[in-house]
Every structure is written in C-alpha cells, then in structure tokens.
Amino acid sequence: xxxxxxxxxxxxxxxxxxxxxxxxxxxxxxxxxxxxxxxxxxxxxxxxxxxxxxxxxxxxxxxxxxxxxxxxxxxxxxxxxxxxxxxxxxxxxxxxxxxxxxxxxxxxxxxxxxxxxxxxxxxxxxxxxxxxxxxxxxxxxxxxxxxxxxxxxxxxxxxxxxxxxxxxxxxxxxxxxxxxxxxxxxxxxxxxxxxxxxxxxxxxxxxxxxxxxxxxxxxxxxxxxxxxxxxxxxxxxxxxxxxxxx
Amino acid sequence: xxxxxxxxxxxxxxxxxxxxxxxxxxxxxxxxxxxxxxxxxxxxxxxxxxxxxxxxxxxxxxxxxxxxxxxxxxxxxxxxxxxxxxxxxxxxxxxxxxxxxxxxxxxxxxxxxxxxxxxxxxxxxxxxxxxxxxxxxxxxxxxxxxxxxxxxxxxxxxxxxxxxxxxxxxxxxxxxxxxxxxxxxxxxxxxxxxxxxxxxxxxxxxxxxxxxxxxx
Numbered sequence: 001x002x003x004x005x006x007x008x009x010x011x012x013x014x015x016x017x018x019x020x021x022x023x024x025x026x027x028x029x030x031x032x033x034x035x036x037x038x039x040x041x042x043x044x045x046x047x048x049x050x051x052x053x054x055x056x057x058x059x060x061x062x063x064x065x066x067x068x069x070x071x072x073x074x075x076x077x078x079x080x081x082x083x084x085x086x087x088x089x090x091x092x093x094x095x096x097x098x099x100x101x102x103x104x105x106x107x108x109x110x111x112x113x114x115x116x117x118x119x120x121x122x123x124x125x126x127x128x129x130x131x132x133x134x135x136x137x138x139x140x141x142x143x144x145x146x147x148x149x150x151x152x153x154x155x156x157x158x159x160x161x162x163x164x165x166x167x168x169x170x171x172x173x174x175x176x177x178x179x180x181x182x183x184x185x186x187x188x189x190x191x192x193x194x195x196x197x198x199x200x201x202x203x204x205x206x207x208x209x210x211x212x213x214x215x216x217x218x219x220x221x222x223x224x225x226x227x228x229x230x231x232x233x234x235x236x237x238x239x240x241x242x243x244x245x246x
Numbered sequence: 247x248x249x250x251x252x253x254x255x256x257x258x259x260x261x262x263x264x265x266x267x268x269x270x271x272x273x274x275x276x277x278x279x280x281x282x283x284x285x286x287x288x289x290x291x292x293x294x295x296x297x298x299x300x301x302x303x304x305x306x307x308x309x310x311x312x313x314x315x316x317x318x319x320x321x322x323x324x325x326x327x328x329x330x331x332x333x334x335x336x337x338x339x340x341x342x343x344x345x346x347x348x349x350x351x352x353x354x355x356x357x358x359x360x361x362x363x364x365x366x367x368x369x370x371x372x373x374x375x376x377x378x379x380x381x382x383x384x385x386x387x388x389x390x391x392x393x394x395x396x397x398x399x400x401x402x403x404x405x406x407x408x409x410x411x412x413x414x415x416x417x418x419x420x421x422x423x424x425x426x427x428x429x430x431x432x433x434x435x436x437x438x439x440x441x442x443x444x445x446x447x448x449x450x451x452x453x454x455x456x457x458x459x460x461x462x
Contacts, residue, residue, distance in 0.1 A: 010378075011378045011379075013379065017282060017283055050410075050448075050450075052410065052411060052450070053411040053412075054411065055450070075448075075449060075450065081414075081454075082411075083414075083418070084418055087411070087414060087415050087418060088415065088418075090411075091377050091411075091415060092377075094377075094378070095377045095378050098378050224377070225377035225378070225380055225381075225382060226377035226378075228382065229375060229377055229382065229383070229415075229419070232383060232419070233418070233419055233422060236419075236422040236423045236426050237422050237426075
C-alpha cells in the first residue's frame with residue numbers, strides 16, 4: 001500500500017549503482033528511511049525531480065519493512081535555495097534532526113517548526129532567534145524541555161539577580177561558589193530566554209550557550225560536524241563570528 | 247588426527263584439493279564482483295572467460311593492476327591519479343597556471359577535459375562536504391588547495407562541484423577561503439542543457455535558469 005506525506009529530505013547517501021538511501025522527515029510519519037531506486041541514473045525519469053535538501057516534497061513510498069521504497073517525490077512548493085552562511089545553518093539543523101529524532105515518531109509541531117525555519121532561512125538573514133526557538137521546541141519534544149522559571153529541588157521561583165547553574169536532566173540549581181568550571185546563568189537572563197526574547201543580542205548569546213550545552217547532553221558525547229564546519233566557514237568570512245553561531 | 251590407512255589419506259587429500267579449487271575460484275568471482283556495475287553472475291562469466299579462454303589476457307590484467315598499484319598515486323598538486331609526482335596536466339606548459347577548476351571527482355575532470363574548452367589546471371576533492379557522513383574540509387584536501395592559491399600564481403578559481411546542496415556548501419566554503427586571498431571566484435553556470443527543450447525541464451532547473459539569466 002502506498003503511503004503519501006509531505007516532507008523534506010534530511011540526507012541522501014549513494015546506494016548500489018543507481019540508487020540513493022534517503023532519510024525523509026515527513027509531516028505525518030516522522031523520520032522515514034527509503035531506497036530511491038534509479039534516482040542516480042542520469043537518464044532516469046525521476047532524475048527530473050532530483051532529491052534536494054530544504055525543498056518541500058510530496059513523497060509517496062511503500063513497503064512493510066523499516067526500509068521503505070520511494071515511489072515518487074514531487075516538489076510541492078517554490079524552491080527556496082539557501083545560500084552562504086544560511087546553508088551551513090540548514091545543514092546543522094538537518095544533522096540535529098538526523099541524530100536526535102527517532103525513526104517513525106511523527107511530530108507535526110517539529111515539522112511545522114522546521115518548515116518555518118527553512119522558509120525563514122531562505123528569505124531572511126536574521127535567523128538567530130528563530131533557530132533558538134526551534135532548538136527549544138526540539139528539546140521540549142525530546143522530553144528535555146528547559147524549565148527556566150523555578151529551581152528543580154526547592155520549587156522556588158527564579159530571582160532576577162541570583163546566579164544559577166543548569167543541571168541537565170534535572171533543572172536549575174542555585175550557584176554555589178565552591179563549584180568550579182560550571183556554566184553560570186543570571187536569573188533575569190533565564191527568564192528572558194523562557195520568554196524567547198532573542199531580539200536582545202546578549203540574551204540570544206546566553207541562550208545559545210545554554211541550549212548548546214543541553215543539546216550536547218542529548219547527543220551523549222557525539223560531536224556535530226556541521227557545527228565545526230560552520231565555525232570554519234565563519235572564520236574565513238569577514239562577518240562577525242559572534243553572530244549566528246550554531 | 248592420525249590417518250593410518252592410505253586410502254583414507256587419499257580421500258581426504260582429494261576433498262581438500264576440491265575445496266581449495268573451489269575456494270580460489272570463488273574468491274576470484276567475489277573479487278571481480280567488487281567492480282562497480284558488476285554483479286555475481288557477470289563476475290562468474292568474467293572469471294570463466296579469463297581462466298578458460300584468455301589466460302594470457304588474465305596475466306596481463308594481473309600485471310597491469312600490480313604495476314598501477316605500485317606506481318600510480320595522487321598528483322602532489324591537483325590530487326588527480328598519476329604515475330609521476332606531478333601529473334601531465336599540471337606539468338604542461340601550454341596550460342594556464344592562473345586558473346584552477348575544482349571538481350568533486352576524477353570522472354568530472356575527465357568530462358571537462360573531453361569538452362576541451364578549459365585550458366587551465368584542476369583540483370580534485372574526491373567528494374563533497376557532508377556533516378552527517380563525517381566528511382570535513384580536511385578530508386577533501388582543501389588545505390592543499392588553499393596553499394596553492396596563496397602562492398600568487400592563481401588568479402581565478404572555477405568551482406565545478408555538483409549542484410546538490412552538499413556540492414553548493416563545498417562551493418561556498420572554498421569560495422570564502424579564496425576570496426579572503428583576493429582571488430576571483432566563479433561557479434560553472436547551471437540551467438538548460440544544450441539541445442534541451444524547456445517543456446521537459448523540471449521546475450527547479452527552470453527557476454535557476456531564469457534567475458541566473460545572462461545579457462544577450
């Protein structure tokens with residue numbers, strides 16, 4: 001039976017002589033792995049609709065096993081091609097989803113967030129706030145949403161002037177001066193992150209540090225290559241390397 | 247395992263001999279199936295042909311592979327395969343030293359050479375940047391390329407990576423490095439193929455062709 005869904009390609013990898021193994025992020029079925037038979041053949045009919053990243057498709061696949069067979073992929077909307085810095089941000093988001101989302105675990109919320117973010121990256125250079133919002137949404141979906149208004153042990157509300165550290169898997173804890181090498185956050189910044197006030201450059205920077213450590217915790221020691229690549233790319237551009245880091 | 251009876255010993259020997267024969271032949275079939283586009287059935291035909299009908303040819307193939315393996319390596323400048331330290335294209339005095347064309351694979355280099363219009367030098371990446379597959383700038387020899395761009399000879403770099411997202415990312419990455427060295431960066435054009443009819447083109451290619459149109 002054929003299954004249809006809107007979706008994006010997260011990753012393709014050559015498979016045998018003329019095929020691809022495709023990781024699809026679909027609206028109705030979450031991450032799906034398919035074999036796209038014959039898609040690498042230069043004379044292929046499907047070649048006209050080549051599988052590209054950051055392009056919304058109407059996918060049709062079939063199969064009973066975990067590895068499905070891609071039947072058809074048609075672009076369903078205008079292609080917004082990402083360029084320069086934003087292309088590297090897109091690759092970062094794809095690697096994040098590839099590593100953190102389980103297969104066949106649908107989430108319309110994450111799909112909608114991804115769709116919005118990709119569109120935003122295609123049209124606007126000020127993507128930092130949107131990227132942070134998407135990362136927070138993803139963490140929440142994974143069950144590790146950041147609770148930034150109360151202390152995890154006492155349940156006390158966060159005080160604006162007080163300093164806190166974030167213990168992953170638990171929550172915020174008052175910062176004790178004895179603890180060393182810890183990331184410390186000020187209460188006012190944490191509440192601003194909770195309210196997603198990322199227009200403020202300082203708040204966005206603090207949020208980036210906090211979210212990055214939360215994502216690293218989720219990745220369990222695995223390093224994101226796209227993050228390194230993005231930083232190498234920024235190092236060779238003349239743009240301010242403090243803006244928009246993943 | 248003490249085999250006292252000579253009959254037993256002969257029987258065992260014949261079994262081992264049979265097994266050895268099958269083993270060598272089946273290994274050859276398996277090894278020939280390593281070639282791209284060659285399945286088990288074809289590799290079996292190849293093995294039988296080489297051993298039955300063209301044993302001299304088989305010896306020549308074996309010697310050629312041995313020689314190529316010991317002598318052919320990557321060119322120290324462009325990373326194309328060569329039997330010299332520097333390949334014939336890089337050594338050629340007829341070619342412009344001021345232009346470098348960057349390609350993803352050796353096959354791409356041969357394709358451009360077949361076109362015959364480019365008379366500069368090349369640089370072969372052997373892949374494209376792909377974070378999920380763990381392919382980084384170091385794996386593509388981009389440092390070696392940047393070293394060559396820094397020596398002052400090169401004035402223009404033509405990036406001919408594939409028009410996939412990963413190919414584009416690789417192009418942007420190299421372009422920024424080259425621009426920081428004040429080198430002109432160009433990208434091969436993309437759009438309607440020669441002899442192509444618009445009716446049969448996909449929407450993405452047509453959009454790109456319209457966006458990157460040229461004065462006429």
